Amino acid sequence: MKRLLVVAAVLLMSAATWAQQALWGTAPVVSPEIHSDNTVTFRLKAPKAVSVQVTGDFLPARPIETPRGVWEAPGIADLKEGKDGVWEFTTTAPLKPELYSYSFIVDGLKIMDPSNVYMIRDVATVTNVFIIGGGRADLYKVNDVPHGTVSRMWYNSPTLGMDRRITVYTPAGYETSGKRYPVFYLLHGAGGDEEAWINLGRTSQILDNLIAEGKAEPMIVVMTNGNAWQEAAPGESSKGYTVPSMHPDEAKNTVEGAFELAFPDVVKFVEKNFRTKKGRANRAIAGLSMGSFHSANISRYYPDMFGYVGLFSGATSKNEKSTSPVYADFDAKLKVQFSKTPLLYYIACGNTDFVFKSVTDYRKMLDENGYKYEYYESDGGHIWRNWRIYLTEFAPKLFK
Incomplete structure (x- = not known):
């Protein structure tokens, strides 16, 4: 009886593992990944995409004309496609301490980062967010x-x-x-x-x-x-x-x-x-x-x-x-x-x-x-x- 219970437990664990793999697929994509030197890597798995970009306030701002004057829009950077259709971009310089927001643009369509559950709404725009700690940002x-x-x-x-x-x-x-x-x-x-x-x-x-x-x-x-x-x-x-x-x-x-x-x-x-x-x-x-x-x-x-x-x-x-x-x-x-x-x-x-x-x-x-x-x-x-x-x-x- 004890042996049957052990076998049953092993089968249940195997089934659970298989179910998770079926549900989530391969190993999760980590994004954003904040490195020890405060550079940040953004990743998106999109094997069928032609173009993937990231836009956010961690990038140099773009001036845009509006009826109320010149506004600062978030900058844009291109991701490069790598293994298994995972696109990637790493900032060239460490980011200063701050709360940052960003989103992806896939073939012209703005989307959220599916690997980052942290999002904030500003009027009608929703963006992902992350924090680089230190200094004032610790507040x-x-x-x-x-x-x-x-x-x-x-x-x-x-x-x-x-x-x-x-x-x-x-x-x-x-x-x-x-x-x-x-x-x-x-x-x-x-x-x-x-x-x-x-x-x-x-x-x-x-x-x-x-x-x-x-x-x-x-x-x-x-x-x-x-x-x-x-x-x-x-x-x-x-x-x-x-x-x-x-x-x-x-x-x-x-x-x-x-x-x-x-x-x-x-x-x-x-x-x-x-x-x-x-x-x-x-x-x-x-x-x-x-x-x-x-x-x-x-x-x-x-x-x-x-x-x-x-x-x-x-x-x-x-x-x-x-x-x-x-x-x-x-x-x-x-x-x-x-x-x-x-x-x-x-x-x-x-x-x-x-x-x-x-x-x-x-x-x-x-x-x-x-x-x-x-x-x-x-x-x-x-x-x-x-x-x-x-x-x-x-x-x-x-x-x-």
């Missing part, structure tokens, strides 16, 4: 430190007449400390939503690591949906699996300045449902691109609400044609805001960003009026690599 990794909690929540916005979704980060120990915390409202750019900063911006990893290192105060971070016509991120609302878009038709029917006018609804919800410290000294607001525009307008329209303001890759300017109270009397509102002496007014931009000139013009206007601010300039353009940098620079300055 983007999940390290062995106390971790905060990320929650997706719904709040009611009477101003917009709908329930809306937000993402909230609470620092490690929030659930048991009994303490009250300052709040940082972090806004996304055009086409983004309440998922953008937590996924692409690595907000929870950055805050976990900065707080653990004693470089940032423990804080609550609230990531809103800045599209006033939208309940939530695509696929997370009652509209179902809608196609993400930078300029959906719904936006045409949205009242100008609606998001700014409705922002107190978010603050009221957060301060009712979380243990928060009250007052402008305990509130910060910042955003990238469109979120920078929103942050500038909200902080100017509600000058007693936020003591800390961050404008990443964007600014704001006069809009004489607007009928919205948010944008009216620009100079007067800005004068009132700065008369209250912001604890920090922070501006950051890449030196090849298409908004660089408008940011420079805005800074010139602030200088001419004697309005104090702090400025940070980085290399590169309108890209998440920069916005992650700005978050790591801005967060440690808050609530000191």
Whole structure:
């Protein structure tokens, strides 16, 4: 009987091994492979392909013309076909520490790397990702430190007449400390939503690591949906699996300045449902691109609400044609805001960003009026690599 059981076990193991081989085929292709010197090899098994390329932000950027100016597009490199139809490309130089994104182009069709399960959506584009550790990029990794909690929540916005979704980060120990915390409202750019900063911006990893290192105060971070016509991120609302878009038709029917006018609804919800410290000294607001525009307008329209303001890759300017109270009397509102002496007014931009000139013009206007601010300039353009940098620079300055 014992011998029969052993034979049966061997047969089962053989069957399992055969089944795995039948399901997965030959040995798996490793991609991306990060070498000890931080060069990276990308591989794709495509024996019938004529051309295979890789495109990603680890390659030199390509300038492309758009209606909004020159943007930086990810570079492209050719893979070379090798044994068993496996195509391969290795970077010629080590990659600097960073979170990188990439995808393959096979005979003109962009596809994901089937060997890499890690992917992120940016508006309507999905890419694979990988991290080269070291330096600032270690802040983007999940390290062995106390971790905060990320929650997706719904709040009611009477101003917009709908329930809306937000993402909230609470620092490690929030659930048991009994303490009250300052709040940082972090806004996304055009086409983004309440998922953008937590996924692409690595907000929870950055805050976990900065707080653990004693470089940032423990804080609550609230990531809103800045599209006033939208309940939530695509696929997370009652509209179902809608196609993400930078300029959906719904936006045409949205009242100008609606998001700014409705922002107190978010603050009221957060301060009712979380243990928060009250007052402008305990509130910060910042955003990238469109979120920078929103942050500038909200902080100017509600000058007693936020003591800390961050404008990443964007600014704001006069809009004489607007009928919205948010944008009216620009100079007067800005004068009132700065008369209250912001604890920090922070501006950051890449030196090849298409908004660089408008940011420079805005800074010139602030200088001419004697309005104090702090400025940070980085290399590169309108890209998440920069916005992650700005978050790591801005967060440690808050609530000191």
